[in-house]
Amino acid sequence: MEFRRPKTLKNVLTHYCPGCGHGIVHRLVAEVIDELGIRERTIGTAPVGCAVLLYDYMNCDIIECAHGRPPAVATGIKRVLPDRIVFTYQGDGDLAAIGAAETIHAANRGENITVIFVNNAIYGMTGGQMAPTTLMGQWSTTTPAGRGKLGEGGPIKVCEMLSALDGPCYLERVAVSTPKDVLRAKKAIRKAFENQIAGKGFSLVEVLSMCPTDWKLSPKEAVDFVNEKMKTVFPLGVFKDR
Amino acid sequence: MSEKILLKGNELLVEAAIEAGCRFYAGYPITPQNEVPERMSWRMPQAGGVFVQAESEIAAVNMLFGASAAGARCMTSSSSPGISLKQEGISYIAAAELPCVIVNMQRGGPGLGNIRASQGDYFQAVKGGGHGDYRLIVLAPATLQELYDLTLNAFDYADFYRNPVMILGDGILGQMAEPVEAHPYRPLFKLPPKDYILDGCRGRAPRVIRTLFLHPSDSLVQHNLRLQKKYAKMQREISLYEEFETADADVIVTAYGIPGRVAKGAVKRARREGLKAGLIRPLCVWPFPVQPYQNAAKQAKAFLVVEMSHGQFIEDVKLAIECRRPVAFLGKGGGWYPSEEEILEQIRHLAGARSKGLKAQRKS
Numbered sequence: 001m002e003f004r005r006p007k008t009l010k011n012v013l014t015h016y017c018p019g020c021g022h023g024i025v026h027r028l029v030a031e032v033i034d035e036l037g038i039r040e041r042t043i044g045t046a047p048v049g050c051a052v053l054l055y056d057y058m059n060c061d062i063i064e065c066a067h068g069r070p071p072a073v074a075t076g077i078k079r080v081l082p083d084r085i086v087f088t089y090q091g092d093g094d095l096a097a098i099g100a101a102e103t104i105h106a107a108n109r110g111e112n113i114t115v116i117f118v119n120n121a122i123y124g125m126t127g128g129q130m131a132p133t134t135l136m137g138q139w140s141t142t143t144p145a146g147r148g149k150l151g152e153g154g155p156i157k158v159c160e161m162l163s164a165l166d167g168p169c170y171l172e173r174v175a176v177s178t179p180k181d182v183l184r185a186k187k188a189i190r191k192a193f194e195n196q197i198a199g200k201g202f203s204l205v206e207v208l209s210m211c212p213t214d215w216k217l218s219p220k221e222a223v224d225f226v227n228e229k230m231k232t233v234f235p236l237g238v239f240k241d242r
Numbered sequence: 243m244s245e246k247i248l249l250k251g252n253e254l255l256v257e258a259a260i261e262a263g264c265r266f267y268a269g270y271p272i273t274p275q276n277e278v279p280e281r282m283s284w285r286m287p288q289a290g291g292v293f294v295q296a297e298s299e300i301a302a303v304n305m306l307f308g309a310s311a312a313g314a315r316c317m318t319s320s321s322s323p324g325i326s327l328k329q330e331g332i333s334y335i336a337a338a339e340l341p342c343v344i345v346n347m348q349r350g351g352p353g354l355g356n357i358r359a360s361q362g363d364y365f366q367a368v369k370g371g372g373h374g375d376y377r378l379i380v381l382a383p384a385t386l387q388e389l390y391d392l393t394l395n396a397f398d399y400a401d402f403y404r405n406p407v408m409i410l411g412d413g414i415l416g417q418m419a420e421p422v423e424a425h426p427y428r429p430l431f432k433l434p435p436k437d438y439i440l441d442g443c444r445g446r447a448p449r450v451i452r453t454l455f456l457h458p459s460d461s462l463v464q465h466n467l468r469l470q471k472k473y474a475k476m477q478r479e480i481s482l483y484e485e486f487e488t489a490d491a492d493v494i495v496t497a498y499g500i501p502g503r504v505a506k507g508a509v510k511r512a513r514r515e516g517l518k519a520g521l522i523r524p525l526c527v528w529p530f531p532v533q534p535y536q537n538a539a540k541q542a543k544a545f546l547v548v549e550m551s552h553g554q555f556i557e558d559v560k561l562a563i564e565c566r567r568p569v570a571f572l573g574k575g576g577g578w579y580p581s582e583e584e585i586l587e588q589i590r591h592l593a594g595a596r597s598k599g600l601k602a603q604r605k606s
Contacts, residue, residue, distance in 0.1 A: 065307070077311060
């Protein structure tokens with residue numbers, strides 16, 4: 001077997017930091033789109049956050065959305081073009097803070113879209129502020145004493161929260177912090193696209209990912225943080241599959 | 243063949259939009275425009291289109307962002323507080339140069355205000371309510387016939403210029419009913435092909451719709467210059483207004499929308515009294531029809547602005563005549579409606595007072 005760059009992934013350098021998980025997740029999405037043969041009928045939506053430049057890396061039609069609004073934009077596209085494949089690629093601030101309403105209601109309507117949710121427990125692009133998924137006690141530039149000291153509340157568990165709704169068809173949390181996790185993540189992403197092709201409705205894959213730069217950790221320590229800390233708070237697994 | 247129909251303004255708007263080929267509507271309930279989403283909810287499926295009751299005004303306008311990017315003629319509607327929420331999305335849609343129609347059946351403000359008609363959102367509509375340098379084409383119907391006709395045109399303006407178009411109505415226009423000739427839709431322009439839409443890259447290079455311009459460092463400057471060039475073209479090409487008895491008028495009354503209608507009645511009565519009054523009523527308030535004002539300023543002694551707000555429209559009137567004539571003001575926000583008598587009284591005052599110097603209520 002030959003190791004090749006997926007056609008859906010452009011042959012360019014990314015702006016992502018060393019040790020960041022976005023590159024892995026981009027590649028998994030691109031591989032799945034290639035394997036399913038849907039690149040020419042796929043429309044992606046880019047978020048505001050580190051993945052805003054998704055269109056520089058993905059070789060398919062892309063629309064860049066306002067912060068948190070990709071599920072609404074994707075709804076508009078998918079309802080107009082129901083035979084196309086529409087996915088959102090969002091970070092934790094985009095999906096679970098400023099866009100929480102759009103996420104919940106797109107899920108509740110059972111919109112036939114695929115949501116790739118990259119949870120790295122921090123605001124990356126703006127320089128390391130608290131995310132809705134920042135862990136209790138975790139340092140960030142806006143929780144200098146650790147989350148939980150100033151009434152911030154705890155991390156939002158998106159899969160658990162959405163699993164209370166009847167609308168979603170598939171919710172799974174995966175990680176990209178070990179080779180085994182990466183393989184599992186790819187299976188989940190593939191299933192989330194297959195569900196859309198089959199017209200089954202709203203599928204979301206939450207991917208626990210590393211942000212060594214804003215966590216102020218080395219890439220190796222960041223991987224350990226996902227495996228030892230994040231997976232404890234955000235258990236991996238399937239939360240809904242119907 | 244056109245057919246005569248009788249509907250409330252909000253319902254008529256739905257029929258006009260569907261006639262114009264609108265096939266995507268997303269909205270959120272707010273008084274006084276609830277008949278729009280209500281009628282859309284059954285008319286859109288009948289017409290083979292999409293209706294979505296969004297979770298918020300923000301979501302609704304972003305659904306339009308997607309629907310327009312996918313190539314559909316699309317519309318959302320709301321009233322003042324809801325239009326405030328939509329401003330984020332309007333800025334993005336303008337920046338991305340996507341066509342869509344946004345309807346504001348204005349109510350009293352600021353804040354939650356009330357549900358009476360008002361024109362307090364004029365600045366928001368014509369000066370750019372969201373962030374950044376952008377413009378909307380803002381249509382201002384005063385009758386239901388104009389609402390019908392301008393709604394048909396709105397989709398063409400949007401597609402022709404690839405720009406959001408706002409229909410700036412008010413609660414009276416939305417709630418009133420009067421007979422309308424429902425003309426069949428005929429395009430106003432030869433419309434350009436939609437060669438920008440995202441429908442999958444089969445047989446072509448992938449397309450991107452974006453509003454972020456980081457590199458090179460002057461790319462956003464260049465993008466803004468392109469937008470400004472387009473806005474200048476709109477200003478050259480769009481000038482919609484009604485002129486009535488202006489040729490020899492000493493006093494020019496000017497108003498848009500519902501007050502424009504009331505003002506016309508007052509001008510007719512003034513003429514019967516032998517007073518040389520005339521009316522300029524813009525049907526589009528951005529681009530603003532500067533020419534009839536400049537012409538009128540050559541011989542008119544005074545202008546009278548009537549608006550259901552506290553001096554917003556008057557600024558564009560003063561700019562249009564470059565402050566060459568005194569401009570009197572009659573207006574209040576919060577659900578106040580002008581009467582013919584009030585306007586007529588002002589006309590009499592201006593016509594009589596001009597020899598002694600203008601003493602009408604003048605907005606400083």
